[in-house]
Amino acid sequence: RGRPGEHLYFLERNGGLPLTQADSGDRKAFTTLLPAAVHGGALLQWYRLKLTGDLSLGLSDTAFHSTGLTTYLGAEIRPLLFLPLRAGLRLTPDLPDFYSLGLGIETRVAELQTAIQFRRDPAGSGLELLGAATTSLRIFLR
Numbered sequence: 720r721g722r723p724g725e726h727l728y729f730l731e732r733n734g735g736l737p738l739t740q741a742d743s744g745d746r747k748a749f750t751t752l753l754p755a756a757v758h759g760g761a762l763l764q765w766y767r768l769k770l771t772g773d774l775s776l777g778l779s780d781t782a783f784h785s786t787g788l789t790t791y792l793g794a795e796i797r798p799l800l801f802l803p804l805r806a807g808l809r810l811t812p813d814l815p816d817f818y819s820l821g822l823g824i825e826t827r828v829a830e831l832q833t834a835i836q837f838r839r840d841p842a843g844s845g846l847e848l849l850g851a852a853t854t855s856l857r858i859f860l861r
Contacts, residue, residue, distance in 0.1 A: 754781040760791070767797040787812040801825050805834070815839040818846070830857045 760773035777784035809817035821834030
């Protein structure tokens with residue numbers, strides 16, 4: 720829900736940018752809610768299967784979080800010990816659902832992880848790609 724540069728708009732609307740503007744002597748106070756939220760979650764692991772569920776309730780409506788209840792669901796299965804396959808889902812009222820898929824290769828010397836994320840098109844015409852694969856490589860030095 721946030722946009723690049725949105726924090727600049729917030730600062731200008733609520734008293735200006737004190738580091739870039741000359742001091743006018745005007746010290747009007749203002750009150751605003753912080754982007755606070757309450758989070759809770761659980762993980763269930765059974766052999767090579769992991770299931771996760773998280774709930775998040777925003778206490779204020781900001782660019783970072785809405786006041787609605789957001790649900791995150793995830794799963795990981797390892798058909799082979801070194802090969803995790805992952806899927807995730809984010810459900811939020813009044814916002815498009817997010818779907819993610821990922822896989823990894825994990826060994827004792829290195830890990831390679833990749834994932835991709837989609838969302839339901841707000842126009843209702845199907846799925847929309849949110850981002851290309853994000854890959855991380857981690858090498859263990861022993």
